[in-house]
Amino acid sequence: MNWSSQIITHAHALPAAVYVDTTYDLIDKQLILKPSWQLVAHLSQLNTTGDHVVCDWAGIPVITVNTGDVIQTFYNVCQHRGGPLAWKNGHSKILMCKYHGWNYHLDGRLKSAPEMQHNKNFNVCNHHLTKINTDIWQNFVFIALAPPPMTLAELITDITKLATPTTFSDFAFYRRDEFVVNCNWKVYVENYLEGYHLPHVHPGLNALLDYKSYQTQLNQWYSYQFSPIDVAGGIYGEGQAHYFFIYPNTMFNILPNRIQTNQVLPVTPDQCRVIFDYYYPKQITADIEQLMTEDRQFSDQVQQEDITICEAVQKGLASGSYQPGPLCQKRETGIHQFQEWVRTAYRQAKQ
Ligand code: FES
Ligand SMILES: [Fe+2]
Incomplete structure (x- = not known):
């Protein structure tokens, strides 16, 4: 298998084997997930x-x-x-x-x-x-099971600034939900990394966000997707949706008065566990209570839509018919970045 670096203008998705074979699952754990901040x-x-x-x-x-x-x-x-x-x-x-x-x-x-x-x-x-x-970092506790290539501060640099006006210290942990999803952990991560699927998979979320203004920025160790919130359609009020994907499997989803973190952990090559933690302001008002209820319903709906598509993609990848297709230069830069990290680990494993 060729794990050479690919430039975005010519980049193709990863081959099916990396989503189905046990060999890659072991490399993912040893060379990507353990030596990283969790x-x-x-x-x-x-x-x-x-x-x-x-x-x-x-x-x-x-x-x-x-x-x-x-x-x-x-x-x-x-x-x-x-x-x-x-x-x-x-x-x-x-x-x-x-x-x-x-x-x-x-x-x-x-x-x-x-x-x-x-x-x-x-x-x-x-x-x-x-x-x-x-x-x-900002009251969130991270661990590294093997020495990572960067400090936690280097990993997360500038996120506090980008997430303005969020004041992280105002938030407290409120609830954890867990989902077992029948797909490789990388399928779930890659699905998170693009807004390309919004109009097709999430009609409700698409109505809330402004797809035309939806953007992805890349930093060294994370990608940042953001979009204004269309106030008329939403439960969150005015503001911005910030979606941070932090190397290699952590997500911070920040909306007005709500932080949600996701962590994607492999179980087997074709199954992962996704942990959703919800944080709300320490001062709970009637408005925040209502937001908590509506936020959970809305998030669960979006999550079910993502689970359905990810499980279908896993079957597609395992079908024996799949050949890697070209990435969309406009919408899939976050996927390209993630897949380059994965290729680096696979090159390392070959040595
Ligand atoms: S006391 Fe801990 S394993 Fe026996
Ligand atoms: Fe999605």
Whole structure:
């Protein structure tokens, strides 16, 4: 397979194999997803010492903890025989393994282990939860499971400015929805990366946005799609829709008084899990409450439309008939950027 870089004027989509073969799924995880910044929590979920948020990151259990000093993420994996420290988000002064009850301090040091005093050479000082590189941007907590090619600040540069007038610190986590979608994670990402499908797949959303003014800008590590909101048609009021796709699988969808994040995680080559987190202003008024209800209904409708088309595309890609077609230079620059990142990883894998 040829993974040479392609310029946009001649770019073709990726071959079907990368969406169906296990080999590429493994490369995606090792060379794209693990060495990158992954969104796992928000500070509004970690207000007090002992608050923790658990997350299944593409099958890897992790736990983010407010230790009192810092926000730290660990593998949610006990150093005895691999049990979990917590099943779900919560609060506790110590982290007690759910298997045999080993107790860890919030900073990951082992505090005590039932009945292990009978073991001659056992010393709690030799056991510690495994830390994961953790960093924070605008109250959003990110982790990197392997060293990424950029700092979190370099990844996200200028997004705060572009998302004006959004004040990120005004928002708190409100709700999580999860969807299992029967398509490769890259199919779902690529569908997000273009507004080309708006008139055909999302009549409701298309009525809300101004398709003619819909634009895509590229930054080094993210793409930014934006459009004015047509006030007459909408539940969001006047303003702008900002859609940020941050390398390699995180989305920030910002509308007036609402931030929604999406994370797309592979499950198998032909299945992914998409996490939707909703954030609203900390001060909840009657108007915001109404927005929350209508926003969820509207988002679910758009999501169902995306799921239907992505699952159909996956079948098309797996049919044995597909040959990569040319990308639309006007509307698919974000896809081109993403596919260039993917090609870079596949070149690396070949070496
Ligand atoms: S696996 Fe955690 S106490 Fe045994
Ligand atoms: Fe869509």
